[in-house]
Amino acid sequence: MLAASAREFYRRGWMLGTAGNLSARLPDDSFWITASGRPKDLLTETDFVRVDDEGRVLEAAAMRKPSAETAIHRVIYRHFAEARWIFHVHSVEANLCGHFARDGALRLPPLEMLKGLGVPDAEPEVDLPVFPNLVDVAAIAVRMDAEFARHRPRVPGALIHRHGLTAWGPDAHAARHHLELLEYCFRYLVQARSLALGD
Numbered sequence: 458m459l460a461a462s463a464r465e466f467y468r469r470g471w472m473l474g475t476a477g478n479l480s481a482r483l484p485d486d487s488f489w490i491t492a493s494g495r496p497k498d499l500l501t502e503t504d505f506v507r508v509d510d511e512g513r514v515l516e517a518a519a520m521r522k523p524s525a526e527t528a529i530h531r532v533i534y535r536h537f538a539e540a541r542w543i544f545h546v547h548s549v550e551a552n553l554c555g556h557f558a559r560d561g562a563l564r565l566p567p568l569e570m571l572k573g574l575g576v577p578d579a580e581p582e583v584d585l586p587v588f589p590n591l592v593d594v595a596a597i598a599v600r601m602d603a604e605f606a607r608h609r610p611r612v613p614g615a616l617i618h619r620h621g622l623t624a625w626g627p628d629a630h631a632a633r634h635h636l637e638l639l640e641y642c643f644r645y646l647v648q649a650r651s652l653a654l655g656d
């Protein structure tokens with residue numbers, strides 16, 4: 458399922474090169490995550506590494522290392538008990554939308570689509586957390602840890618500026634839907650800006 462999801466996201470242009478990473482959590486809180494630096498359209502069963510909740514490798518094919526962004530997955534799993542699958546992708550629209558963020562948050566457009574992200578409000582005012590893209594991934598994870606402890610985001614996702622979107626869910630389908638809905642919001646925001654619409 459992780460490899461099939463990666464192929465689909467690659468086909469959409471969200472995982473080009475070796476961009477992005479995917480993980481799925483097991484009942485013991487260990488999780489399978491994509492190995493670092495692998496082409497996401499060509500993943501095989503040797504391209505996944507199982508790590509524990511401290512990030513220590515439990516199972517890996519020879520020479521495979523867990524994603525360089527494993528620390529971010531660990532923070533998300535630690536904060537959100539309902540998160541069982543995490544998808545991280547790099548789309549052009551996500552990177553454009555990072556420029557629309559203010560004070561570490563991107564206001565999402567008040568669209569019907571937000572219902573799919575768990576927001577039933579008639580006129581939603583919902584912010585997606587946005588983090589700086591620090592060279593040290595562990596430092597991004599520390600920022601996320603602090604922000605999620607301070608404030609629980611209303612939607613199951615987070616954006617890293619000039620980098621990409623991470624979304625999560627209780628199963629693979631939900632995580633994918635959340636990713637797609639947030640990417641839809643990004644496309645909407647980019648097009649609305651180019652048409653000089655209010656939102």
Ligand SMILES: CSCCC(=O)C(=O)COP(=O)(O)O
Nearest residue numbers: 475476477478493494524525
């Ligand atoms: C061209 S991808 C740069 C690293 C990155 O942001 C990413 O998502 C992939 O890293 P990984 O170690 O998971 O392959």
Ligand SMILES: [Zn+2]
Nearest residue numbers: 477526545621
């Ligand atoms: Zn990335």
